[in-house]
Amino acid sequence: MLQHRKDGTIPARAGVGLKPSHCREIVASKPDIGFFEVHAENYMGGGGPPHRYLTSIREHYPLSLHGVGLSIGADRPLDRGHLARIRLLIDRYQPGLFSEHLAWSTHDAGFLNDLLPVPYTAETLQRVSDHIDQVQEVLGRQMLLENPSTYLAFAESTYVETDFIAEVAKRTGCGLLLDVNNVFVASTNQQWDPFAYIDSYPLAHVQEIHLAGFTREEDEKARPLLIDTHNRPVDRPVWELYAYAIGRLGPVPTLIEWDADVPSWRELHAEAERAEAIMLAVGQQEMRHAAAG
Amino acid sequence: MPRLADRQREFGSALLDPARPLPWGLVGPDGEPSLRRFSVYRNNVVVGLIDALKDAFPAVHRIVGDEFFKGLAHAYVVQEPPASPILLDYGAGFPSFIGKFEPAAVLPYLPDVARIERAWMEAYHAPEAASLDLAGLTALAPDDFIDIGFSLHPSLRIVRSPFPALTIWRMNTGDDEPALVDLASGGEDALIVRPAAEVEVRRMPPGGAEFVEQLAAEASVGEALRAAARCDEEFDLAANLAGLFEAGALTGWRLKAQMTDGKAA
Numbered sequence: 291m292l293q294h295r296k297d298g299t300i301p302a303r304a305g306v307g308l309k310p311s312h313c314r315e316i317v318a319s320k321p322d323i324g325f326f327e328v329h330a331e332n333y334m335g336g337g338g339p340p341h342r343y344l345t346s347i348r349e350h351y352p353l354s355l356h357g358v359g360l361s362i363g364a365d366r367p368l369d370r371g372h373l374a375r376i377r378l379l380i381d382r383y384q385p386g387l388f389s390e391h392l393a394w395s396t397h398d399a400g401f402l403n404d405l406l407p408v409p410y411t412a413e414t415l416q417r418v419s420d421h422i423d424q425v426q427e428v429l430g431r432q433m434l435l436e437n438p439s440t441y442l443a444f445a446e447s448t449y450v451e452t453d454f455i456a457e458v459a460k461r462t463g464c465g466l467l468l469d470v471n472n473v474f475v476a477s478t479n480q481q482w483d484p485f486a487y488i489d490s491y492p493l494a495h496v497q498e499i500h501l502a503g504f505t506r507e508e509d510e511k512a513r514p515l516l517i518d519t520h521n522r523p524v525d526r527p528v529w530e531l532y533a534y535a536i537g538r539l540g541p542v543p544t545l546i547e548w549d550a551d552v553p554s555w556r557e558l559h560a561e562a563e564r565a566e567a568i569m570l571a572v573g574q575q576e577m578r579h580a581a582a583g
Numbered sequence: 584m585p586r587l588a589d590r591q592r593e594f595g596s597a598l599l600d601p602a603r604p605l606p607w608g609l610v611g612p613d614g615e616p617s618l619r620r621f622s623v624y625r626n627n628v629v630v631g632l633i634d635a636l637k638d639a640f641p642a643v644h645r646i647v648g649d650e651f652f653k654g655l656a657h658a659y660v661v662q663e664p665p666a667s668p669i670l671l672d673y674g675a676g677f678p679s680f681i682g683k684f685e686p687a688a689v690l691p692y693l694p695d696v697a698r699i700e701r702a703w704m705e706a707y708h709a710p711e712a713a714s715l716d717l718a719g720l721t722a723l724a725p726d727d728f729i730d731i732g733f734s735l736h737p738s739l740r741i742v743r744s745p746f747p748a749l750t751i752w753r754m755n756t757g758d759d760e761p762a763l764v765d766l767a768s769g770g771e772d773a774l775i776v777r778p779a780a781e782v783e784v785r786r787m788p789p790g791g792a793e794f795v796e797q798l799a800a801e802a803s804v805g806e807a808l809r810a811a812a813r814c815d816e817e818f819d820l821a822a823n824l825a826g827l828f829e830a831g832a833l834t835g836w837r838l839k840a841q842m843t844d845g846k847a848a
Contacts, residue, residue, distance in 0.1 A: 361668075481612035
Protein backbone atom coordinates (compact mmCIF):
# COMPACT_ATOMS: atom_id res chain seq x y z
CA MET A 291 0.00 0.00 0.00
CA LEU A 292 0.98 3.55 -0.59
CA GLN A 293 2.18 4.95 2.68
CA HIS A 294 2.58 8.63 2.11
CA ARG A 295 4.18 10.44 5.00
CA LYS A 296 3.26 14.07 5.10
CA ASP A 297 6.43 14.99 6.92
CA GLY A 298 8.52 13.53 4.09
CA THR A 299 10.55 11.16 6.26
CA ILE A 300 12.20 8.50 4.11
CA PRO A 301 10.93 5.07 5.22
CA ALA A 302 13.27 2.07 5.65
CA ARG A 303 12.23 0.79 2.25
CA ALA A 304 13.70 0.77 -1.26
CA GLY A 305 13.49 3.69 -3.68
CA VAL A 306 14.89 4.55 -7.08
CA GLY A 307 16.58 7.49 -8.76
CA LEU A 308 13.87 9.39 -10.67
CA LYS A 309 14.49 9.41 -14.43
CA PRO A 310 12.65 11.70 -16.90
CA SER A 311 11.66 8.74 -19.08
CA HIS A 312 9.66 7.22 -16.18
CA CYS A 313 7.88 10.31 -14.87
CA ARG A 314 4.73 10.02 -16.96
CA GLU A 315 4.20 6.39 -15.97
CA ILE A 316 4.87 7.08 -12.27
CA VAL A 317 2.39 9.96 -12.16
CA ALA A 318 -0.23 7.88 -13.98
CA SER A 319 0.16 4.58 -12.12
CA LYS A 320 1.38 5.64 -8.63
CA PRO A 321 3.52 2.53 -8.10
CA ASP A 322 4.12 1.22 -4.59
CA ILE A 323 7.69 2.30 -3.83
CA GLY A 324 9.37 3.70 -0.72
CA PHE A 325 10.75 6.96 -2.10
CA PHE A 326 12.40 8.74 -5.03
CA GLU A 327 15.75 10.47 -5.20
CA VAL A 328 16.80 13.24 -7.60
CA HIS A 329 20.07 14.97 -8.37
CA ALA A 330 19.77 18.53 -7.11
CA GLU A 331 21.57 19.98 -10.14
CA ASN A 332 18.95 18.60 -12.55
CA TYR A 333 16.31 20.77 -10.85
CA MET A 334 18.13 24.08 -10.93
CA GLY A 335 16.27 25.37 -13.97
CA GLY A 336 13.58 28.01 -13.40
CA GLY A 337 10.62 25.81 -14.34
CA GLY A 338 9.43 23.38 -16.95
CA PRO A 339 8.49 19.70 -17.04
CA PRO A 340 11.19 18.60 -14.54
CA HIS A 341 9.63 20.77 -11.81
CA ARG A 342 6.07 20.00 -12.91
CA TYR A 343 6.68 16.26 -12.60
CA LEU A 344 8.67 16.49 -9.39
CA THR A 345 5.98 18.62 -7.75
CA SER A 346 3.36 16.06 -8.69
CA ILE A 347 5.48 13.10 -7.56
CA ARG A 348 6.43 14.80 -4.29
CA GLU A 349 2.72 15.04 -3.43
CA HIS A 350 2.62 11.24 -3.29
CA TYR A 351 6.09 10.12 -2.26
CA PRO A 352 8.91 11.02 0.12
CA LEU A 353 11.90 12.53 -1.67
CA SER A 354 15.63 12.40 -1.11
CA LEU A 355 17.84 15.14 -2.59
CA HIS A 356 21.29 14.12 -3.80
CA GLY A 357 23.89 16.73 -4.78
CA VAL A 358 26.61 15.99 -7.31
CA GLY A 359 28.22 19.40 -7.74
CA LEU A 360 28.99 20.95 -4.36
CA SER A 361 32.65 19.84 -4.46
CA ILE A 362 32.98 19.32 -0.73
CA GLY A 363 36.43 17.78 -1.13
CA ALA A 364 37.86 20.78 -2.99
CA ASP A 365 40.53 22.91 -1.38
CA ARG A 366 38.86 26.04 -2.70
CA PRO A 367 35.88 27.59 -0.90
CA LEU A 368 32.39 26.22 -1.56
CA ASP A 369 30.31 28.04 -4.18
CA ARG A 370 27.89 30.02 -2.02
CA GLY A 371 25.54 30.57 -4.94
CA HIS A 372 25.31 26.85 -5.48
CA LEU A 373 24.68 26.23 -1.81
CA ALA A 374 21.90 28.83 -1.91
CA ARG A 375 20.29 27.04 -4.86
CA ILE A 376 20.32 23.78 -2.91
CA ARG A 377 18.70 25.60 -0.01
CA LEU A 378 15.94 26.83 -2.34
CA LEU A 379 15.27 23.28 -3.56
CA ILE A 380 15.13 22.02 0.01
CA ASP A 381 12.65 24.74 0.95
CA ARG A 382 10.53 23.96 -2.09
CA TYR A 383 10.48 20.15 -1.99
CA GLN A 384 11.11 19.37 1.69
CA PRO A 385 13.25 16.27 1.06
CA GLY A 386 13.61 13.76 3.86
CA LEU A 387 17.37 13.50 3.26
CA PHE A 388 20.07 15.57 1.61
CA SER A 389 23.34 13.92 0.62
CA GLU A 390 26.58 14.84 -1.14
CA HIS A 391 29.88 13.15 -2.00
CA LEU A 392 33.32 12.88 -0.51
CA ALA A 393 34.76 14.21 -3.77
CA TRP A 394 35.72 17.39 -5.62
CA SER A 395 35.02 18.80 -9.10
CA THR A 396 35.83 22.52 -9.18
CA HIS A 397 38.93 23.81 -10.98
CA ASP A 398 40.30 27.04 -12.49
CA ALA A 399 39.37 25.71 -15.93
CA GLY A 400 35.74 25.13 -14.95
CA PHE A 401 33.53 22.43 -13.50
CA LEU A 402 35.09 18.98 -13.97
CA ASN A 403 32.02 16.85 -14.43
CA ASP A 404 33.05 13.89 -12.26
CA LEU A 405 33.39 12.92 -8.61
CA LEU A 406 37.16 13.20 -8.23
CA PRO A 407 38.99 11.50 -5.34
CA VAL A 408 40.73 13.19 -2.42
CA PRO A 409 43.93 12.22 -0.61
CA TYR A 410 43.20 11.08 2.95
CA THR A 411 45.40 13.50 4.89
CA ALA A 412 44.96 15.72 7.94
CA GLU A 413 44.75 18.73 5.61
CA THR A 414 41.90 17.20 3.58
CA LEU A 415 40.14 16.12 6.78
CA GLN A 416 40.17 19.69 8.03
CA ARG A 417 38.98 21.11 4.72
CA VAL A 418 36.18 18.57 4.25
CA SER A 419 35.01 19.02 7.85
CA ASP A 420 34.96 22.82 7.48
CA HIS A 421 32.95 22.54 4.28
CA ILE A 422 30.41 20.15 5.83
CA ASP A 423 30.06 22.49 8.83
CA GLN A 424 29.29 25.30 6.39
CA VAL A 425 26.78 23.21 4.40
CA GLN A 426 24.90 22.12 7.52
CA GLU A 427 24.84 25.68 8.81
CA VAL A 428 23.53 27.20 5.57
CA LEU A 429 20.98 24.43 5.01
CA GLY A 430 19.98 24.36 8.66
CA ARG A 431 19.96 20.56 8.67
CA GLN A 432 22.17 17.52 8.79
CA MET A 433 23.64 16.27 5.53
CA LEU A 434 24.74 12.75 4.60
CA LEU A 435 28.21 12.17 3.16
CA GLU A 436 28.67 9.40 0.59
CA ASN A 437 31.77 7.18 0.40
CA PRO A 438 33.44 7.33 -3.04
CA SER A 439 34.14 4.78 -5.74
CA THR A 440 37.86 5.20 -6.46
CA TYR A 441 40.17 3.99 -9.20
CA LEU A 442 43.53 4.99 -7.73
CA ALA A 443 45.18 5.90 -4.43
CA PHE A 444 47.21 8.95 -3.39
CA ALA A 445 50.75 8.23 -2.22
CA GLU A 446 50.42 10.96 0.44
CA SER A 447 47.32 9.47 2.15
CA THR A 448 47.82 8.80 5.86
CA TYR A 449 44.30 7.59 6.79
CA VAL A 450 42.47 4.51 5.60
CA GLU A 451 39.18 5.53 3.99
CA THR A 452 36.85 4.24 6.70
CA ASP A 453 38.84 5.99 9.47
CA PHE A 454 38.80 9.20 7.46
CA ILE A 455 35.02 9.04 7.01
CA ALA A 456 34.48 8.11 10.67
CA GLU A 457 36.53 11.14 11.73
CA VAL A 458 34.56 13.47 9.44
CA ALA A 459 31.29 12.18 10.89
CA LYS A 460 32.60 12.60 14.42
CA ARG A 461 33.85 16.16 13.85
CA THR A 462 30.84 17.47 11.90
CA GLY A 463 27.91 15.43 13.15
CA CYS A 464 26.97 14.64 9.55
CA GLY A 465 25.17 11.42 8.71
CA LEU A 466 26.48 8.91 6.19
CA LEU A 467 25.24 7.49 2.95
CA LEU A 468 26.78 4.05 2.52
CA ASP A 469 27.13 3.33 -1.20
CA VAL A 470 27.55 -0.43 -1.19
CA ASN A 471 28.40 -0.50 -4.90
CA ASN A 472 31.14 2.06 -4.26
CA VAL A 473 32.45 -0.11 -1.43
CA PHE A 474 32.69 -3.06 -3.79
CA VAL A 475 34.16 -1.03 -6.67
CA ALA A 476 36.75 0.72 -4.48
CA SER A 477 37.61 -2.47 -2.59
CA THR A 478 38.21 -4.38 -5.81
CA ASN A 479 40.24 -1.55 -7.32
CA GLN A 480 42.29 -0.96 -4.16
CA GLN A 481 42.50 -4.66 -3.22
CA TRP A 482 40.68 -4.21 0.09
CA ASP A 483 38.31 -6.75 1.65
CA PRO A 484 34.81 -5.27 1.09
CA PHE A 485 33.31 -7.10 4.08
CA ALA A 486 36.09 -5.79 6.35
CA TYR A 487 35.33 -2.32 4.92
CA ILE A 488 31.70 -2.64 6.09
CA ASP A 489 32.90 -3.92 9.48
CA SER A 490 35.17 -0.92 10.00
CA TYR A 491 32.68 1.63 8.62
CA PRO A 492 31.01 3.89 11.21
CA LEU A 493 27.66 2.16 10.70
CA ALA A 494 25.92 4.01 13.53
CA HIS A 495 25.83 7.11 11.29
CA VAL A 496 24.38 5.41 8.19
CA GLN A 497 20.94 6.72 7.20
CA GLU A 498 20.77 5.62 3.57
CA ILE A 499 22.29 3.03 1.23
CA HIS A 500 22.97 3.29 -2.50
CA LEU A 501 23.13 0.34 -4.90
CA ALA A 502 24.08 0.45 -8.59
CA GLY A 503 25.68 -1.48 -11.42
CA PHE A 504 29.36 -1.30 -12.42
CA THR A 505 31.44 -2.18 -15.48
CA ARG A 506 34.41 -4.58 -15.40
CA GLU A 507 37.70 -3.49 -16.94
CA GLU A 508 41.41 -4.10 -16.28
CA ASP A 509 44.35 -1.80 -15.62
CA GLU A 510 47.71 -1.98 -17.42
CA LYS A 511 48.86 -4.80 -15.13
CA ALA A 512 45.74 -6.88 -15.84
CA ARG A 513 44.35 -6.18 -12.36
CA PRO A 514 40.58 -5.86 -12.18
CA LEU A 515 39.40 -2.27 -12.52
CA LEU A 516 35.71 -1.74 -11.85
CA ILE A 517 34.05 1.43 -13.13
CA ASP A 518 31.06 2.95 -11.31
CA THR A 519 28.89 3.31 -14.42
CA HIS A 520 25.29 3.09 -13.05
CA ASN A 521 24.26 1.62 -16.40
CA ARG A 522 23.16 -1.93 -15.56
CA PRO A 523 21.61 -4.09 -12.83
CA VAL A 524 23.22 -4.38 -9.42
CA ASP A 525 25.89 -7.10 -9.62
CA ARG A 526 25.68 -10.34 -7.63
CA PRO A 527 28.59 -9.64 -5.21
CA VAL A 528 27.08 -6.22 -4.49
CA TRP A 529 23.77 -7.84 -3.51
CA GLU A 530 25.72 -10.17 -1.19
CA LEU A 531 27.57 -7.25 0.36
CA TYR A 532 24.26 -5.41 0.72
CA ALA A 533 22.69 -8.36 2.57
CA TYR A 534 25.73 -8.38 4.85
CA ALA A 535 25.43 -4.64 5.51
CA ILE A 536 21.68 -4.93 6.18
CA GLY A 537 22.44 -7.79 8.59
CA ARG A 538 24.62 -5.37 10.52
CA LEU A 539 22.39 -2.31 10.16
CA GLY A 540 18.82 -3.56 9.99
CA PRO A 541 16.51 -2.07 7.33
CA VAL A 542 17.78 1.25 5.90
CA PRO A 543 16.34 3.44 3.10
CA THR A 544 17.97 1.90 0.02
CA LEU A 545 18.23 3.53 -3.37
CA ILE A 546 18.76 1.90 -6.77
CA GLU A 547 20.80 4.25 -9.00
CA TRP A 548 20.52 3.62 -12.73
CA ASP A 549 21.57 6.73 -14.64
CA ALA A 550 22.75 5.57 -18.09
CA ASP A 551 21.13 3.10 -20.51
CA VAL A 552 18.07 3.55 -18.30
CA PRO A 553 15.79 0.47 -18.37
CA SER A 554 12.00 0.28 -18.41
CA TRP A 555 10.19 1.37 -15.26
CA ARG A 556 9.24 -2.25 -14.65
CA GLU A 557 12.85 -3.45 -14.67
CA LEU A 558 14.01 -0.62 -12.42
CA HIS A 559 11.15 -1.18 -9.99
CA ALA A 560 12.04 -4.90 -9.85
CA GLU A 561 15.55 -3.95 -8.63
CA ALA A 562 13.99 -1.94 -5.81
CA GLU A 563 11.70 -4.85 -4.93
CA ARG A 564 14.73 -7.13 -4.74
CA ALA A 565 16.39 -4.78 -2.23
CA GLU A 566 13.20 -4.69 -0.19
CA ALA A 567 13.00 -8.50 -0.23
CA ILE A 568 16.52 -8.66 1.20
CA MET A 569 15.62 -6.20 3.96
CA LEU A 570 12.53 -8.25 4.75
CA ALA A 571 14.41 -11.58 4.77
CA VAL A 572 17.13 -10.24 7.05
CA GLY A 573 14.48 -8.75 9.36
CA GLN A 574 12.62 -12.08 9.60
CA GLN A 575 15.86 -13.93 10.27
CA GLU A 576 16.55 -11.59 13.15
CA MET A 577 13.04 -12.07 14.51
CA ARG A 578 13.52 -15.83 14.44
CA HIS A 579 16.84 -15.44 16.24
CA ALA A 580 15.21 -13.23 18.83
CA ALA A 581 12.37 -15.72 19.28
CA ALA A 582 14.82 -18.61 19.54
CA GLY A 583 17.01 -16.68 21.97
CA MET B 584 53.99 16.00 0.04
CA PRO B 585 51.86 18.25 -2.20
CA ARG B 586 49.41 20.62 -0.60
CA LEU B 587 45.76 19.88 -1.40
CA ALA B 588 45.41 23.03 -3.52
CA ASP B 589 48.44 22.15 -5.67
CA ARG B 590 47.36 18.55 -5.91
CA GLN B 591 43.93 19.48 -7.25
CA ARG B 592 45.23 22.14 -9.64
CA GLU B 593 47.65 19.64 -11.16
CA PHE B 594 45.11 16.77 -11.17
CA GLY B 595 42.49 18.88 -12.95
CA SER B 596 44.90 20.29 -15.53
CA ALA B 597 46.16 16.81 -16.39
CA LEU B 598 42.56 15.60 -16.74
CA LEU B 599 41.78 18.09 -19.49
CA ASP B 600 45.11 17.83 -21.29
CA PRO B 601 46.21 14.29 -22.22
CA ALA B 602 49.62 15.69 -23.29
CA ARG B 603 50.45 16.38 -19.63
CA PRO B 604 52.24 13.62 -17.75
CA LEU B 605 50.57 11.61 -15.01
CA PRO B 606 50.79 13.67 -11.79
CA TRP B 607 53.08 12.32 -9.08
CA GLY B 608 51.85 9.80 -6.55
CA LEU B 609 48.64 8.54 -8.21
CA VAL B 610 49.06 4.85 -7.69
CA GLY B 611 47.53 1.39 -7.96
CA PRO B 612 47.33 -1.09 -5.08
CA ASP B 613 51.05 -1.93 -5.46
CA GLY B 614 52.01 1.69 -4.80
CA GLU B 615 53.23 2.14 -8.38
CA PRO B 616 51.94 4.91 -10.72
CA SER B 617 49.04 3.86 -12.94
CA LEU B 618 48.17 5.92 -15.99
CA ARG B 619 45.31 3.59 -16.87
CA ARG B 620 43.61 4.33 -13.55
CA PHE B 621 44.03 8.07 -13.95
CA SER B 622 42.61 7.75 -17.48
CA VAL B 623 39.30 6.56 -16.00
CA TYR B 624 38.82 10.06 -14.57
CA ARG B 625 39.96 11.68 -17.83
CA ASN B 626 37.46 9.59 -19.71
CA ASN B 627 34.62 10.20 -17.23
CA VAL B 628 34.96 13.97 -17.49
CA VAL B 629 35.25 14.16 -21.27
CA VAL B 630 32.75 11.44 -22.16
CA GLY B 631 30.27 12.71 -19.56
CA LEU B 632 30.30 16.17 -21.11
CA ILE B 633 30.16 14.87 -24.69
CA ASP B 634 27.10 12.82 -23.70
CA ALA B 635 25.51 15.89 -22.11
CA LEU B 636 25.96 17.76 -25.42
CA LYS B 637 24.61 14.79 -27.38
CA ASP B 638 21.45 14.90 -25.25
CA ALA B 639 21.11 18.65 -25.66
CA PHE B 640 21.79 18.74 -29.43
CA PRO B 641 20.16 15.58 -30.86
CA ALA B 642 19.49 17.04 -34.33
CA VAL B 643 23.10 18.23 -34.73
CA HIS B 644 24.18 14.75 -33.64
CA ARG B 645 21.90 13.14 -36.19
CA ILE B 646 23.00 15.44 -39.01
CA VAL B 647 26.75 14.96 -38.57
CA GLY B 648 26.76 11.37 -37.25
CA ASP B 649 28.18 9.98 -34.04
CA GLU B 650 31.87 9.97 -34.95
CA PHE B 651 31.95 13.55 -36.22
CA PHE B 652 29.85 14.73 -33.27
CA LYS B 653 32.27 13.19 -30.78
CA GLY B 654 35.19 15.01 -32.40
CA LEU B 655 33.27 18.28 -32.47
CA ALA B 656 32.03 17.96 -28.91
CA HIS B 657 35.44 16.87 -27.61
CA ALA B 658 37.04 19.99 -29.09
CA TYR B 659 34.34 22.14 -27.44
CA VAL B 660 34.56 20.40 -24.06
CA VAL B 661 38.30 20.98 -23.83
CA GLN B 662 38.03 24.60 -24.92
CA GLU B 663 34.91 25.52 -22.93
CA PRO B 664 34.37 23.20 -19.96
CA PRO B 665 31.21 24.00 -17.97
CA ALA B 666 31.41 27.08 -15.78
CA SER B 667 29.02 25.66 -13.19
CA PRO B 668 27.77 22.28 -11.89
CA ILE B 669 24.37 22.92 -13.50
CA LEU B 670 24.81 20.88 -16.66
CA LEU B 671 21.44 21.89 -18.07
CA ASP B 672 23.10 25.29 -18.60
CA TYR B 673 26.02 23.73 -20.45
CA GLY B 674 26.34 24.26 -24.20
CA ALA B 675 25.24 27.90 -24.56
CA GLY B 676 28.43 28.55 -26.53
CA PHE B 677 28.21 25.37 -28.60
CA PRO B 678 26.35 26.86 -31.62
CA SER B 679 28.96 29.62 -32.03
CA PHE B 680 31.73 27.09 -31.54
CA ILE B 681 30.28 24.99 -34.38
CA GLY B 682 30.41 28.09 -36.59
CA LYS B 683 34.15 28.37 -35.95
CA PHE B 684 34.87 24.63 -36.21
CA GLU B 685 36.64 24.30 -39.55
CA PRO B 686 35.55 20.72 -40.40
CA ALA B 687 31.88 21.77 -40.04
CA ALA B 688 32.19 24.70 -42.46
CA VAL B 689 30.62 22.61 -45.25
CA LEU B 690 27.35 22.68 -43.26
CA PRO B 691 26.78 26.45 -42.98
CA TYR B 692 23.28 26.00 -41.51
CA LEU B 693 24.52 23.78 -38.66
CA PRO B 694 25.14 26.61 -36.13
CA ASP B 695 21.54 27.80 -36.63
CA VAL B 696 20.14 24.29 -36.16
CA ALA B 697 22.17 24.17 -32.94
CA ARG B 698 20.74 27.58 -31.93
CA ILE B 699 17.21 26.21 -32.32
CA GLU B 700 18.11 23.21 -30.14
CA ARG B 701 19.70 25.45 -27.52
CA ALA B 702 16.64 27.73 -27.53
CA TRP B 703 14.43 24.66 -27.16
CA MET B 704 16.42 23.54 -24.11
CA GLU B 705 16.31 27.01 -22.55
CA ALA B 706 12.56 27.22 -23.13
CA TYR B 707 12.12 23.76 -21.59
CA HIS B 708 13.79 24.84 -18.33
CA ALA B 709 12.56 28.46 -18.25
CA PRO B 710 10.41 29.84 -15.41
CA GLU B 711 6.64 29.43 -15.63
CA ALA B 712 4.29 32.30 -16.50
CA ALA B 713 0.61 32.56 -17.41
CA SER B 714 -0.04 33.54 -21.02
CA LEU B 715 -2.15 36.59 -21.83
CA ASP B 716 -5.61 36.01 -23.22
CA LEU B 717 -6.88 38.24 -26.03
CA ALA B 718 -9.90 38.96 -23.83
CA GLY B 719 -7.53 40.72 -21.48
CA LEU B 720 -7.19 43.52 -24.04
CA THR B 721 -10.91 44.33 -24.40
CA ALA B 722 -10.71 47.19 -21.92
CA LEU B 723 -8.26 48.94 -24.18
CA ALA B 724 -9.42 51.81 -26.39
CA PRO B 725 -8.58 51.11 -30.05
CA ASP B 726 -6.59 54.36 -30.31
CA ASP B 727 -4.36 53.33 -27.43
CA PHE B 728 -3.46 50.02 -28.95
CA ILE B 729 -0.52 51.32 -30.92
CA ASP B 730 1.02 52.74 -27.72
CA ILE B 731 1.05 49.65 -25.59
CA GLY B 732 4.00 47.37 -24.94
CA PHE B 733 3.85 43.63 -24.30
CA SER B 734 5.70 41.46 -21.81
CA LEU B 735 6.94 38.30 -23.45
CA HIS B 736 6.86 34.83 -21.96
CA PRO B 737 10.12 34.09 -20.10
CA SER B 738 10.57 30.94 -22.19
CA LEU B 739 10.34 32.81 -25.52
CA ARG B 740 13.34 32.63 -27.84
CA ILE B 741 13.80 33.78 -31.46
CA VAL B 742 16.29 32.18 -33.83
CA ARG B 743 16.81 33.99 -37.14
CA SER B 744 18.60 32.15 -39.91
CA PRO B 745 19.56 32.96 -43.52
CA PHE B 746 19.07 29.21 -44.16
CA PRO B 747 16.00 26.96 -43.91
CA ALA B 748 17.35 25.92 -40.49
CA LEU B 749 13.91 25.28 -39.00
CA THR B 750 12.96 22.87 -41.79
CA ILE B 751 16.29 21.08 -41.36
CA TRP B 752 15.89 20.93 -37.59
CA ARG B 753 12.37 19.57 -37.87
CA MET B 754 13.25 16.79 -40.26
CA ASN B 755 16.06 15.70 -37.93
CA THR B 756 13.85 15.61 -34.88
CA GLY B 757 11.79 12.65 -33.80
CA ASP B 758 10.81 10.16 -36.45
CA ASP B 759 10.77 12.46 -39.49
CA GLU B 760 12.71 11.23 -42.49
CA PRO B 761 15.34 13.68 -43.74
CA ALA B 762 14.77 14.79 -47.34
CA LEU B 763 16.58 17.10 -49.73
CA VAL B 764 16.41 20.75 -48.72
CA ASP B 765 17.17 23.59 -51.09
CA LEU B 766 19.60 25.77 -49.12
CA ALA B 767 18.85 28.66 -51.48
CA SER B 768 15.13 28.48 -50.65
CA GLY B 769 15.55 31.40 -48.28
CA GLY B 770 15.96 32.05 -44.59
CA GLU B 771 13.65 30.96 -41.79
CA ASP B 772 13.01 32.55 -38.43
CA ALA B 773 11.81 30.38 -35.57
CA LEU B 774 9.77 31.22 -32.48
CA ILE B 775 10.41 28.87 -29.57
CA VAL B 776 8.16 29.13 -26.51
CA ARG B 777 6.84 26.93 -23.71
CA PRO B 778 3.56 28.45 -22.48
CA ALA B 779 2.61 25.26 -20.58
CA ALA B 780 4.16 21.79 -20.46
CA GLU B 781 5.22 21.47 -24.09
CA VAL B 782 7.85 23.45 -25.98
CA GLU B 783 6.38 24.81 -29.21
CA VAL B 784 8.45 25.75 -32.24
CA ARG B 785 6.81 27.86 -34.96
CA ARG B 786 7.99 29.50 -38.12
CA MET B 787 7.70 33.28 -37.91
CA PRO B 788 5.88 35.13 -40.69
CA PRO B 789 7.84 37.81 -42.65
CA GLY B 790 9.10 40.55 -40.32
CA GLY B 791 7.77 38.66 -37.31
CA ALA B 792 11.16 38.04 -35.72
CA GLU B 793 12.05 41.72 -35.91
CA PHE B 794 8.66 42.62 -34.42
CA VAL B 795 9.11 40.31 -31.44
CA GLU B 796 12.69 41.39 -30.85
CA GLN B 797 11.50 45.00 -30.77
CA LEU B 798 8.80 44.11 -28.25
CA ALA B 799 11.41 42.31 -26.18
CA ALA B 800 13.43 45.54 -26.18
CA GLU B 801 10.35 47.27 -24.71
CA ALA B 802 9.23 49.01 -27.91
CA SER B 803 5.55 49.87 -28.25
CA VAL B 804 3.40 48.06 -30.79
CA GLY B 805 3.68 51.10 -33.08
CA GLU B 806 7.46 51.28 -32.82
CA ALA B 807 7.81 47.54 -33.33
CA LEU B 808 5.43 47.70 -36.30
CA ARG B 809 7.53 50.37 -38.02
CA ALA B 810 10.74 48.40 -37.46
CA ALA B 811 9.16 45.18 -38.71
CA ALA B 812 7.78 46.89 -41.83
CA ARG B 813 11.23 48.33 -42.57
CA CYS B 814 12.62 44.84 -42.24
CA ASP B 815 9.99 43.20 -44.43
CA GLU B 816 7.37 45.12 -46.39
CA GLU B 817 5.02 42.10 -46.26
CA PHE B 818 4.78 42.43 -42.46
CA ASP B 819 1.17 41.86 -41.33
CA LEU B 820 0.47 43.23 -37.85
CA ALA B 821 -2.86 41.50 -37.26
CA ALA B 822 -1.58 38.10 -38.39
CA ASN B 823 1.56 38.42 -36.25
CA LEU B 824 -0.30 39.46 -33.13
CA ALA B 825 -2.83 36.68 -33.59
CA GLY B 826 0.05 34.22 -33.96
CA LEU B 827 1.72 35.46 -30.79
CA PHE B 828 -1.50 35.18 -28.77
CA GLU B 829 -2.14 31.73 -30.18
CA ALA B 830 1.38 30.62 -29.25
CA GLY B 831 0.92 31.88 -25.69
CA ALA B 832 3.97 34.10 -26.24
CA LEU B 833 2.61 37.17 -24.42
CA THR B 834 2.14 37.44 -20.67
CA GLY B 835 1.09 41.03 -20.05
CA TRP B 836 0.67 44.50 -21.52
CA ARG B 837 1.19 48.04 -20.41
CA LEU B 838 0.56 51.51 -21.73
CA LYS B 839 3.99 52.77 -22.67
CA ALA B 840 3.37 56.07 -20.90
CA GLN B 841 2.50 54.33 -17.65
CA MET B 842 4.97 51.45 -17.85
CA THR B 843 2.90 49.45 -15.41
CA ASP B 844 2.76 45.77 -16.06
CA GLY B 845 -0.23 43.46 -16.20
CA LYS B 846 -3.75 43.22 -17.44
CA ALA B 847 -5.19 45.81 -15.09
CA ALA B 848 -2.83 48.61 -16.21
